[in-house]
Amino acid sequence: MIEATARSSGFAARYRAVVAERGRLCAGIDPHAALLEQWGLPVTVDGLRAFADACVEGLGPTAAVIKPQVAFFEVFGAAGFAVLEDVIAGCREAGAVVLADAKRGDIGSTMAAYTAAWLNDASPLCSDAVTLSPYLGFGSLEPAVHKARTTARGVFALARTSNPEGGSVQTADAGGRTVGQSIVDAAAEVNADGSGTVGVVVGATREHGLDLSRLAGPVLSPGLGAQGATAADLARIFDGSDPSWLLPAASRSILRAGPDPAALATAASATRDEVEAALR
Numbered sequence: 545m546i547e548a549t550a551r552s553s554g555f556a557a558r559y560r561a562v563v564a565e566r567g568r569l570c571a572g573i574d575p576h577a578a579l580l581e582q583w584g585l586p587v588t589v590d591g592l593r594a595f596a597d598a599c600v601e602g603l604g605p606t607a608a609v610i611k612p613q614v615a616f617f618e619v620f621g622a623a624g625f626a627v628l629e630d631v632i633a634g635c636r637e638a639g640a641v642v643l644a645d646a647k648r649g650d651i652g653s654t655m656a657a658y659t660a661a662w663l664n665d666a667s668p669l670c671s672d673a674v675t676l677s678p679y680l681g682f683g684s685l686e687p688a689v690h691k692a693r694t695t696a697r698g699v700f701a702l703a704r705t706s707n708p709e710g711g712s713v714q715t716a717d718a719g720g721r722t723v724g725q726s727i728v729d730a731a732a733e734v735n736a737d738g739s740g741t742v743g744v745v746v747g748a749t750r751e752h753g754l755d756l757s758r759l760a761g762p763v764l765s766p767g768l769g770a771q772g773a774t775a776a777d778l779a780r781i782f783d784g785s786d787p788s789w790l791l792p793a794a795s796r797s798i799l800r801a802g803p804d805p806a807a808l809a810t811a812a813s814a815t816r817d818e819v820e821a822a823l824r
């Protein structure tokens with residue numbers, strides 16, 4: 545791992561440094577209404593704020609990567625976005641890499657505005673990385689890829705998602721390879737410079753059928769816990785690909801341990817330890 549850190553640059557170097565220190569886990573902050581209720585909080589902006597504060601306190605100093613799910617903040621409009629801004633800033637201050645799960649993707653000129661929102665220092669939502677949907681064409685993501693590459697940030701493109709519906713698009717033929725593989729290959733081309741700028745999203749819930757050998761970037765793998773995938777599934781599904789790039793993600797299964805921040809930290813550490821043991 546130390547050797548890999550010395551050789552990488554850009555987002556790859558930041559990613560490898562935080563994973564070397566904290567282990568492989570992306571903890572999601574998904575303030576579902578059902579979780580707020582389980583924590584004894586009202587489903588209001590005040591409840592969202594209390595939920596978010598506990599997550600920042602418990603998960604910010606613990607998980608390598610923290611992934612706020614933007615949708616659950618957006619539900620509350622401008623007030624929800626204000627809470628999200630504080631989550632992003634608080635987790636970054638605590639030393640975590642913050643990956644905004646916004647799944648943005650649009651024509652290039654609009655992508656420039658999304659890029660300014662999520663990857664520009666001047667924006668209150670500025671994060672270390674953002675999830676992107678490449679289904680308007682990988683090339684349409686160029687403004688975000690360029691910005692990420694020049695600021696040591698990352699983008700994560702959806703390649704083979706954890707939901708059962710994703711296969712109808714992502715496993716379709718794209719000229720002798722699947723659509724998902726074409727996304728992985730496009731990401732690998734960007735990452736040929738050693739920056740690891742473009743990660744991909746590959747769910748832990750099923751066999752992915754992808755060749756990840758040339759990617760040279762992080763593989764975010766959601767589906768652990770609430771969606772049914774286990775650490776053993778991760779080890780099996782990603783057997784043969786470089787395990788140092790694998791970033792397993794879990795949200796609800798960790799968040800159910802709240803509202804005590806210390807219990808959230810313990811749940812995240814336990815998930816990380818389970819994953820690390822299975823991937824050894």
Ligand SMILES: O=c1ccn([C@@H]2O[C@H](COP(=O)(O)O)[C@@H](O)[C@H]2O)c(=O)[nH]1
Pocket residue numbers: 572574613645704705706707745746747766767768769770771793794795796797
């Ligand atoms: O393929 C994908 C891409 C993104 N997600 C997101 O990850 C979390 C999963 O939450 P759990 O509670 O651990 O199920 C959620 O924010 C999804 O939008 C995904 O699940 N699959």
